[in-house]
Amino acid sequence: MTDPEEFFRRDDAIFANKELLEINHLPTNDRIVGRDEEIKQLANATNPAIFGQSPSNVLLYGKTGTGKSLCAKHVSRTLVDIADEEGINVRYVYIDCAQDTTETQTARSIAFGFNDPDETGITIPEKGISTSAYYKRLWEILDQQTDVAIVILDEIDKLDSDSILMQLSRAGEAGKICDCKIGVIGISNKIKYKDRMDERVKSSLCEREFVFPPYDANQLREIMDARKDAFHDGVLESGVIPKVAALAAQEHGDARKAIDMLRYAGEIAQSRGDGTVKESYVTEAREQAETDRFRELIRGATPHSRYVLQSLALLSLNSESDDQFRTTTIYDMYERVCGEHASEPFLSAAFVIS
Numbered sequence: 001m002t003d004p005e006e007f008f009r010r011d012d013a014i015f016a017n018k019e020l021l022e023i024n025h026l027p028t029n030d031r032i033v034g035r036d037e038e039i040k041q042l043a044n045a046t047n048p049a050i051f052g053q054s055p056s057n058v059l060l061y062g063k064t065g066t067g068k069s070l071c072a073k074h075v076s077r078t079l080v081d082i083a084d085e086e087g088i089n090v091r092y093v094y095i096d097c098a099q100d101t102t103e104t105q106t107a108r109s110i111a112f113g114f115n116d117p118d119e120t121g122i123t124i125p126e127k128g129i130s131t132s133a134y135y136k137r138l139w140e141i142l143d144q145q146t147d148v149a150i151v152i153l154d155e156i157d158k159l160d161s162d163s164i165l166m167q168l169s170r171a172g173e174a175g176k177i178c179d180c181k182i183g184v185i186g187i188s189n190k191i192k193y194k195d196r197m198d199e200r201v202k203s204s205l206c207e208r209e210f211v212f213p214p215y216d217a218n219q220l221r222e223i224m225d226a227r228k229d230a231f232h233d234g235v236l237e238s239g240v241i242p243k244v245a246a247l248a249a250q251e252h253g254d255a256r257k258a259i260d261m262l263r264y265a266g267e268i269a270q271s272r273g274d275g276t277v278k279e280s281y282v283t284e285a286r287e288q289a290e291t292d293r294f295r296e297l298i299r300g301a302t303p304h305s306r307y308v309l310q311s312l313a314l315l316s317l318n319s320e321s322d323d324q325f326r327t328t329t330i331y332d333m334y335e336r337v338c339g340e341h342a343s344e345p346f347l348s349a350a351f352v353i354s
């Protein structure tokens with residue numbers, strides 16, 4: 001019988017500190033490259049918190065992987081430490097609005113993020129209480145736990161309404177609802193997001209706006225060089241990082257994709273029992289990074305957008321050429337796919353398809 005023991009590795013010949021290349025890793029100061037100006041502006045906007053005053057609300061724009069979340073978290077983390085030295089209690093929470101799209105979910109997650117139940121004695125149930133009850137607990141928690149609260153709302157455009165923003169901006173207005181000062185850092189990939197905001201929310205939330213430009217190949221190379229110690233000495237072929245940087249720069253300068261590609265290239269070497277991460281592995285790593293990204297995009301789409309996509313994929317698979325398909329052909333396939341998912345097709349999907 002095969003002994004599974006022979007398939008386990010007791011040491012890692014490739015990675016010395018793989019965590020540096022993991023998606024959720026928040027790098028330290030010395031590993032953050034090429035965002036000095038953005039960090040300076042964000043620090044200026046949130047500086048009043050150090051004196052216990054209201055920070056400016058900020059909106060950050062930029063394409064995916066341009067360091068928006070990283071800079072927002074990094075500046076907030078530093079702010080908390082400096083304020084602490086000045087005797088001011090600042091805390092921050094990070095909310096992914098792609099996960100928490102409704103007002104209730106967002107209010108609950110913010111309350112949960114700021115709450116230390118041992119200190120407040122307040123619990124935040126997953127469900128079973130009303131939106132206003134979540135708010136009530138949130139204001140109470142903020143009053144008890146902090147002088148200044150920073151709320152980072154990533155993918156803010158995914159919120160299904162402005163209600164939570166309205167509440168946060170009202171609460172932030174000196175002492176109206178709670179005594180704590182509140183600053184919001186909104187993050188979006190959609191430059192036009194502001195256009196659909198309520199005027200009142202817009203004037204309060206968009207006190208300052210910063211656009212994060214894409215990285216060029218040199219910056220991407222520096223970002224990866226600063227994390228090179230994720231690998232053991234000498235295992236990375238010298239051409240790997242420049243190749244990853246060049247490919248990622250071609251695809252709108254996305255640092256996440258670059259770091260993913262680098263990690264995958266290492267994993268490919270590892271899975272083949274190769275002691276060297278070869279430049280030739282980068283092409284495969286790129287495909288894997290693209291598949292991941294696509295999977296993530298699809299996961300965020302509505303069920304019917306996924307059914308339309310599945311229909312197109314099925315038609316393309318069964319087609320000899322790359323011909324275009326008639327709307328009726330796609331709609332027929334879409335109806336079939338909906339049937340397989342026990343879902344009623346939307347008539348309006350025909351307009352979307354056409």
Ligand SMILES: Nc1ncnc2c1ncn2[C@@H]1O[C@H](COP(=O)(O)OP(=O)(O)OP(=O)(O)O)[C@@H](O)[C@H]1O
Pocket residue numbers: 022023024025026027031032033034035062063064065066067068069070071154188189223255256259
């Ligand atoms: N200037 C930088 N220096 C070091 N690492 C960076 C830098 N910019 C981005 N990264 C890394 O790239 C990845 C993506 O960055 P981040 O999540 O901040 O991008 P984003 O602009 O918020 O993207 P999205 O809009 O998709 O959330 C993270 O792992 C981050 O650590």
